[in-house]
Structure formats: structure tokens, C-alpha cells
Amino acid sequence: MSEHPLLDQQFPEWVQADARPGYGGWLVQAAHLNDVARWLRDQAGYDYLSSVTAVDYFPEDRMEVVYHLYRSTGGSALVLKVVTGREQAQVPSLTPLYPGAEFQEREVWDLLGVRFVGHPDLRRILLWEGFAGHPLRKDWREPFFEEEVKPFKSRWPEGHVRRAEDGNPYGDNLQYPPDFDPDSWQPQGEDALYAKFQRRADEGIHTDTMIVNLGPQHPSTHGVFRMVVQLEGETIVDLKPVMGYLHRNHEKIGERNTFLQNMPFTDRLDYTTSMANNFGYALAVEKLMGIQPPERAEYLRVMMAELTRIMTHLFSIGFLLNDLGAFFTPSLYAIQERELILDIFEAVSGSRMMCNYFRFGGVVRDLPEGVLEKVKELVLERLPRKIDEMDAYLTKNEIVRGRCEGVGVLTDAQAIALSASGPVLRASGVPYDVRRADPYSIYERFDFDVAVRYHGDIYDRYLLRLDEARQSLRILQQVLRDLPEGPVMNGKPQHLVRVPAGEAYGRVESPKGELGFYVVSNGKPNPLRYHVRAPSFINLTSLATMARGEKIADVVAVLGSIDIVLGEVDR
Amino acid sequence: MNGWGIVRGMWVTFRHFADTYLEDIRRGRRRYRTAEGIEQRRRSDVRGIVTVQYPEEKLPVPEEFRYLPFLVYDEGPNGEQNLRCTACGICAKACPPQCIWIVRGSDPVTGKPITAPAEFSIDIDICMNCGFCAEYCPFDAIKMDHDYEIASVNRTQQHIFNKQRLMRPASYYASIRPTNAAREEAARSAKASKKPAAEGSTN
Numbered sequence A: 001m002s003e004h005p006l007l008d009q010q011f012p013e014w015v016q017a018d019a020r021p022g023y024g025g026w027l028v029q030a031a032h033l034n035d036v037a038r039w040l041r042d043q044a045g046y047d048y049l050s051s052v053t054a055v056d057y058f059p060e061d062r063m064e065v066v067y068h069l070y071r072s073t074g075g076s077a078l079v080l081k082v083v084t085g086r087e088q089a090q091v092p093s094l095t096p097l098y099p100g101a102e103f104q105e106r107e108v109w110d111l112l113g114v115r116f117v118g119h120p121d122l123r124r125i126l127l128w129e130g131f132a133g134h135p136l137r138k139d140w141r142e143p144f145f146e147e148e149v150k151p152f153k154s155r156w157p158e159g160h161v162r163r164a165e166d167g168n169p170y171g172d173n174l175q176y177p178p179d180f181d182p183d184s185w186q187p188q189g190e191d192a193l194y195a196k197f198q199r200r201a202d203e204g205i206h207t208d209t210m211i212v213n214l215g216p217q218h219p220s221t222h223g224v225f226r227m228v229v230q231l232e233g234e235t236i237v238d239l240k241p242v243m244g245y246l247h248r249n250h251e252k253i254g255e256r257n258t259f260l261q262n263m264p265f266t267d268r269l270d271y272t273t274s275m276a277n278n279f280g281y282a283l284a285v286e287k288l289m290g291i292q293p294p295e296r297a298e299y300l301r302v303m304m305a306e307l308t309r310i311m312t313h314l315f316s317i318g319f320l321l322n323d324l325g326a327f328f329t330p331s332l333y334a335i336q337e338r339e340l341i342l343d344i345f346e347a348v349s350g351s352r353m354m355c356n357y358f359r360f361g362g363v364v365r366d367l368p369e370g371v372l373e374k375v376k377e378l379v380l381e382r383l384p385r386k387i388d389e390m391d392a393y394l395t396k397n398e399i400v401r402g403r404c405e406g407v408g409v410l411t412d413a414q415a416i417a418l419s420a421s422g423p424v425l426r427a428s429g430v431p432y433d434v435r436r437a438d439p440y441s442i443y444e445r446f447d448f449d450v451a452v453r454y455h456g457d458i459y460d461r462y463l464l465r466l467d468e469a470r471q472s473l474r475i476l477q478q479v480l481r482d483l484p485e486g487p488v489m490n491g492k493p494q495h496l497v498r499v500p501a502g503e504a505y506g507r508v509e510s511p512k513g514e515l516g517f518y519v520v521s522n523g524k525p526n527p528l529r530y531h532v533r534a535p536s537f538i539n540l541t542s543l544a545t546m547a548r549g550e551k552i553a554d555v556v557a558v559l560g561s562i563d564i565v566l567g568e569v570d571r
Numbered sequence B: 001m002n003g004w005g006i007v008r009g010m011w012v013t014f015r016h017f018a019d020t021y022l023e024d025i026r027r028g029r030r031r032y033r034t035a036e037g038i039e040q041r042r043r044s045d046v047r048g049i050v051t052v053q054y055p056e057e058k059l060p061v062p063e064e065f066r067y068l069p070f071l072v073y074d075e076g077p078n079g080e081q082n083l084r085c086t087a088c089g090i091c092a093k094a095c096p097p098q099c100i101w102i103v104r105g106s107d108p109v110t111g112k113p114i115t116a117p118a119e120f121s122i123d124i125d126i127c128m129n130c131g132f133c134a135e136y137c138p139f140d141a142i143k144m145d146h147d148y149e150i151a152s153v154n155r156t157q158q159h160i161f162n163k164q165r166l167m168r169p170a171s172y173y174a175s176i177r178p179t180n181a182a183r184e185e186a187a188r189s190a191k192a193s194k195k196p197a198a199e200g201s202t203n
Ligand code: SF4
Pocket: B084, B085, B086, B087, B088, B089, B090, B091, B092, B102, B136, B137, B138, B139, B140, B141, B142
């Protein structure tokens, strides 16, 4: 498609097309990355930097930092790559141009050891300072290393069982950097963290700000998550989120796994939206394999994804109310609907939350008997009523409005610059929905509106989720009307799929935002690189902007309105 | 008018509250602790309370529900337990967290490998209940169980299930997954009638 500018003609000196088979996009010289990016942002409309990651081509001395840029008006990705060596890996930071890169660049530094020159606050983000090395580098091995890739040879035919824990005894299951002594260690990371807060210059009366840690153990954070807030009285001057408490290096596990083995692992990212996670990963690998699911499977996929959206949006509204102090009555009403949808997932996939329902080229199984009737009852009868009930219950409530209207505002320009996605982006007046902006699967066939609200406050994020649940019902009605008969899987189910070498980025509009999977294959049974663009994580980049100037009590509601799941934030 | 929104919201809560009692009166004793009552509480037209009083009441699980794998054996005429497993190793290779361990059996005389497992172990602490083993086993020899009440008192001793612990008769399988068992049975007999005695291990 010629929708993208030809960068090698625009910048013949600096940019080259990536001509490796299976690859695309542009190789940009590190020294000129900022110039090219500035031109793209200001002249060519690529105002949305969605994903930043890197690939380690060990044993070659080659690291590639990969950027996916979009126009916030829609269209496919423009991919930039910058090559650097492995020792002293460094590239210029794009954070000054695209503030949304801040956390992602920190993540690349943390996990792959690429320095971003010009980054305002380049610290580890998911791991701590006592962690040795950068785990996503191909030559990094875990202390309980078994083999580079699965399947491990010790399991068959001479699989003499041993307990995983015995191979990984407590105390030996970690490595420290050289010259690191855990007993005498003082957390310098904390100082670095606090040092980033600006001290106020004296203005007449000397007042000092106060630093308060909310979390890691805090009921408002929906998990183990920490917010360090700098306060002036009760007003938030600045905020830094600290995460990674639930980090398990999903991506490293993913690179040890075979392609298919990753499917059940994606369930565990955002464990409330496992169907959507399956969807994104299946899309990415199907792109690489060049296959398409059959018609009926496409409809089933959309059906599951939209049921997930309704369920998650109701759920998040319920929990937003928890955060506002309406303890559990609204969220239990939401959970009641969620249970009915989970019943469907369980009947179809075998599990309520860890669905593992998608396969490359289709879905595991067709709807068992009686399930379609249940879906019909829900979609045509119950859920519209219940969404209206939620609306009647909360929308006009004066306390909800008082707490939410005008609080935690994110403007449209800020939302785009900060790479916010999903409900956060659309509630700020940017009608950007991957299902419309860059349609995947069969979404082009459905008639629905991209929900959008314009104030960018908590209240609009709440309203937007209600709007979107209603639009999902519209899609589901069309799915039920058009659902064709036929197979649900192309080809024979295989546990080892052949994936040609190349790269692919599959993205879906998950209920939390743009969920992307960047997968690189080198033709082997295991992915060379498996990266998750996690919407919950990247949406947190805008938390500080939303919270500044608000009262400390509101930060809980602001966080609730972003709707994060720590399984996905920390990966 | 200020306050009207709260009143309207409270009305929703009140209706939920009242429904609980109205349903109880309407349905009587059958609403609790009966299969019918449980079924009624998870229908899409349910009103009032929906919670299930576990463990007094248990939700029935759907046929496809998966928890831990088990090994299927066919019962011979004299009570033999013929494991279907051929020790082909596909499940062990497909397993994402690599928690299946198989020692392939060997002929006691020649020492050549045979198509039966000598040992078959699953570390259930590691199993992620994904169902791949059951999905990709070419011999319908490993299937996912419905029994989720497997708490034990000794984590270090009791969480590796050996072959003996994993074995269940085919009749049990047919009882928890009737549709699947019937479909697979039909496929097997169709195949058997086409090419008799062509059983072997695949790799
Ligand atoms: S795939 Fe089936 S036959 Fe092969 S080893 Fe596993 S259980 Fe046995």
C-alpha cells in the first residue's frame, strides 16, 4: 500500500527499506532517528507511537529497536528500526518527542539492556537493582536454566520425574550482579526515584512537599502496585508508579515456548480478557503463517471477543465504584452478569478465565449444544436490560458525578502523545478504535459506532464503557444473525506449527486498549522474539498527567478509571 | 433536582433486595440445595440471589470443563487394565510448562522400546490445565478430568501424580464426557474397519 510515505526517498541518506524476506518497515540510522521521527510526527501525521521494543539477534552483534507508529486518524503501522551493537547498546530516546515511549523505553532498557540517550528517567521498571543482567538478551540464562527451548529432552523418552522446586531450591533461585551483597544493600533505587521529584523553589513562606507511598499493598491498587505521590497539602504535585511486583518475564517464557505453547500463557496476561489475548496472539502468528481461519471461526472469535468486552467493561465500572467507596454492591451486580458470560466461556473452552480457546487457523471447538441459545438469551434479552439498569443505577447519581466529573482530565493531545489507548483514549475525544482504524478479522462487516466522549475525565471514561458495551451488543446481534455453518478450524490440528521466518505485529482492540503481539520467527519451532504491547501498562504512562493537581483521595478513582490488571502490567 | 439520581439508584438496589425475597417465596424450598434450584439460579432470567452455597451446593460443570489430565484405560474381559497410552511422547512435547514426564517402556528380553509407558508422571503443581495433552494425543489416551477438589495436606509428597494415580477407566471417561467419548469411539471403529491391525507408534 502506498498510504505510507516512502522514507527512503524522503531521507535517502538516513533511511533504508528493510528488505529481509518476511520483514518490512524502515531501517533508520541511530543518529538521525529523532529527525526522521520529528518529520513523521509533524509533517506526515504519525502522531501515535504505539509500541517500542527490541530484538536481540545474538550471536550476531546486533540489536534492533523496533517502533510501531500510527496516525491517530487510522491506518496500518509504519515500522521503524534502529540497529545498534550488543555491547554498549544505545539509541536516542524518543520520549521527548513521544512522551508515551517513557515506560516502554525503560522496559527495553530493563529487559534488553539498550540505553536510551536523552531519556529523562532511565531506570529499571519491572525488575529491581539487585537483578543480574538483562533477561531478554539471548545469552542470559535463568538460575534454574534447563534448555534453550522447549520441548525439553529430559521429559521423554527417559523422563524420570523430579519436582520443579527441587531443581530450583529457595536461596539458589536467583543471581545477583557481581559486587552486589543483598545483606548490606541499601535501596538506592528509592533515592533515584524520589530524586526525580522536583523540589519547589522557595516562594515566600517555606513549605515542603511530602511524599506518600500508596501500595504496594494497598486495597485501591487492584493488586500489587505502588504509587509514589508527591503532595503539597492534599494536592498531588507529581506521581510515579512503581510496578513489576508480579513480573515473571512472560516474554522470556514465550521465547522458550513453541508458538502454540504460548497460547495458554497469553490467557494469564490480563486474566479478565483471555479471549481477547488469544485473539491478538493468534492474529500475529496467522499473519506470519499466512493462514486464515474459516468463516464460522471468525464469527465465533468475534462473539467471544465482544462478550469479553461487555463483561470487562461492566466489571471495571463495578470496581470503579468500589474505588469511589460504594463498596461492592455495584461490582457484585457486574459480577453477576460476568458469571453468566463466564458460564458460556466455560462450556465452550473448558475454563472460565484461562480460556485457551483460539488456535492458529481457527478455534478449538464449535459451540457445544445449548450454548448458542444461552448466548442469544443473554445478548438479545438480559444484557441490554442489565446495561440499562447499570446506567439507571449510577449515571445520574450525584455522588458519582461529584467525584468523577472534571477529575483526572486527560486532553486529546495528551492522550495521543502519551500513547494512551482504548477507553482512556476514546474518552478524551479521540475516536480511535483498532476495530475501525486498522480492521482485523471480520470487523469491517459489522455495523457499529466507535464510542467517543470528549471531556477526558473519570466520568467520561465511565460513560464510554457503557456506550461501548452497548455497541458490543450491536455487534453480537449481527454475529448471531449471520453466524454461518461450517468448520471451525482450517487444516489438521497440530501441536508443532511451521512458521516461516519474518516478523508480524498483530493487534486487537482489547477491552483495555490496543493489545499488540510483536512476533519474530526465524523458521524454528520457537519464536525468536515474542513481545506483548500491554495496554494496561502503557496506559499507566498517563497516570501522572491525570493525577497532577488532583486531591490525593481522587488518585484512587483515577487509577480505577484506567482499569489496569496487574497480570498484564507486570507480565 | 439534586438527590434524585441517588434515589433512582437506591430504587435499583431496593428492587434487587426485594427480588431475593420475592423469588424465595415464589420458588419455595426448591430454590436451595436442589439441582433444580441451582440450575434456576444460573439461567439468564434469574432474579434475586444467584450465589451458590459451596460446598453444600456445587455447580455442575459443563462437559468441556478441564482440570487435570488422567490416563484412560480400557477394561479387558478378565479385568485387565489396558492403558491406551503408547508412550509416543506427543503430550510431553506439547505440554507448555513441561510437567509431563514419561519413561518409555522396554521389552524385558530384547531391551527394545515398546509402545507402553513404564512410568508416567504429571507434576500437578506445574500443570496449567491447558488441555493440550488431551487435545493432541493421537490415541485418546489422556483426557481432562472434572474433579477439581484435589486439595492435599502434603505439597512436597503428593503433588506428583504417577501412572497409578492418573489411571481411570474408559467408562469413567464416557461418564464425564459422553459426547466426546461417543464421537471418538465412532471415529476409532470407522478407522478400524478401514484398515485392521495398523496400530503403531508415531513420533
Ligand atoms: S500423547 Fe497420548 S499416547 Fe502419546 S505419550 Fe501422551 S498420552 Fe501416551
